Amino acid sequence: MTRIAVLPEGSVSHEAVDYLLGDQSCELVHYQQITEVFRSTDSGNTDYSVIPIENTIDGSVSLHMDWLVHEVDIAMQAEWIYPSIQNLIGHRKEFLDQAGQLDLSKITKVMSHPVALPQCQQFIREHMPHAELESTGSTAEAVKIVKRSPGKGWAAIGTRLGAATHDLDILAEGVTDHHNNFTRFVLIGHHPIELQRKPKGYRTSVLVTLPEDFPGALHQVLSAFAWRRLNLSRIESRPTKRQLGSYYFYIEVMESLESVLLTAAFAEIEALKCQVRILGSYPSYAYDKTLNSCDEAGKSGGVLND
Numbered sequence: 374m375t376r377i378a379v380l381p382e383g384s385v386s387h388e389a390v391d392y393l394l395g396d397q398s399c400e401l402v403h404y405q406q407i408t409e410v411f412r413s414t415d416s417g418n419t420d421y422s423v424i425p426i427e428n429t430i431d432g433s434v435s436l437h438m439d440w441l442v443h444e445v446d447i448a449m450q451a452e453w454i455y456p457s458i459q460n461l462i463g464h465r466k467e468f469l470d471q472a473g474q475l476d477l478s479k480i481t482k483v484m485s486h487p488v489a490l491p492q493c494q495q496f497i498r499e500h501m502p503h504a505e506l507e508s509t510g511s512t513a514e515a516v517k518i519v520k521r522s523p524g525k526g527w528a529a530i531g532t533r534l535g536a537a538t539h540d541l542d543i544l545a546e547g548v549t550d551h552h553n554n555f556t557r558f559v560l561i562g563h564h565p566i567e568l569q570r571k572p573k574g575y576r577t578s579v580l581v582t583l584p585e586d587f588p589g590a591l592h593q594v595l596s597a598f599a600w601r602r603l604n605l606s607r608i609e610s611r612p613t614k615r616q617l618g619s620y621y622f623y624i625e626v627m628e629s630l631e632s633v634l635l636t637a638a639f640a641e642i643e644a645l646k647c648q649v650r651i652l653g654s655y656p657s658y659a660y661d662k663t664l665n666s667c668d669e670a671g672k673s674g675g676v677l678n679d
């Protein structure tokens with residue numbers, strides 16, 4: 374059976390891969406840290422890894438992008454987006470006032486994944502301005518730590534599945550500051566994956582490194598796509614880590630590598646003496662909330678007082 378490495382049970386990544394797979398059965402292998410998720414497919418222990426790479430509010434997940442580029446050589450085989458509708462989770466009875474109402478200002482520490490905390494900044498500032506913030510390897514790990522530490526006034530930001538997995542209370546739901554909050558995930562592996570779901574299109578991700586001392590090089594790279602009417606969905610510069618001021622460009626094109634237009638564009642870019650490294654050419658799946666049993670969208674956010 375296909376084995377897929379993913380962050381712990383109850384993490385956003387776990388919900389997201391469940392959603393992508395639907396009824397398709399695969400064995401999920403859970404790891405505490407994203408570096409272990411990467412290594413697992415790199416060493417052949419699993420066939421694929423689930424990696425969150427971009428978020429509506431926080432932008433690129435730089436650590437994960439850097440691992441994809443510098444630490445492993447594993448192709449992107451699918452991408453999809455999934456909503457991050459986070460919840461505040463804790464031991465409810467710790468935060469009740471004398472009237473039996475939930476008082477979130479009693480919370481002393483909020484723990485979560487570093488991508489989830491910035492998504493809920495305003496909510497945290499408004500309801501628990503004095504709480505300390507602490508990053509964990511995943512939202513699910515934060516829930517687990519809170520579960521094991523009753524009486525300390527700690528709370529976690531995490532998923533419904535995380536609260537259910539660790540049998541902890543949801544204190545407030547939909548606590549992200551912007552409700553149109555999605556995360557883009559990629560499935561990386563050494564072979565294409567057959568999914569039952571129908572893709573909405575194809576994408577190709579590529580790294581382009583410009584030659585030194587070449588005025589207008591980026592302009593010419595972009596022209597190779599533009600005049601062929603190839604749409605780009607993302608472009609980002611990242612340090613090569615070789616010397617200060619040296620960057621590569623991560624570019625996503627909304628086209629499959631089977632397109633002759635795209636291969637011609639890459640040939641043109643290489644003729645400009647740029648280095649082209651293809652990270653993957655893969656199907657892209659749209660989000661359809663009618664297919665999602667975990668979906669909390671549509672619920673009004675707020676503190677749960679009953």
Ligand SMILES: O=C(O)C(=O)Cc1ccccc1
Binds near residue numbers: 488512513
């Ligand atoms: O920590 C998790 O649950 C993850 O899967 C990483 C993450 C965190 C926040 C938004 C999307 C993914």
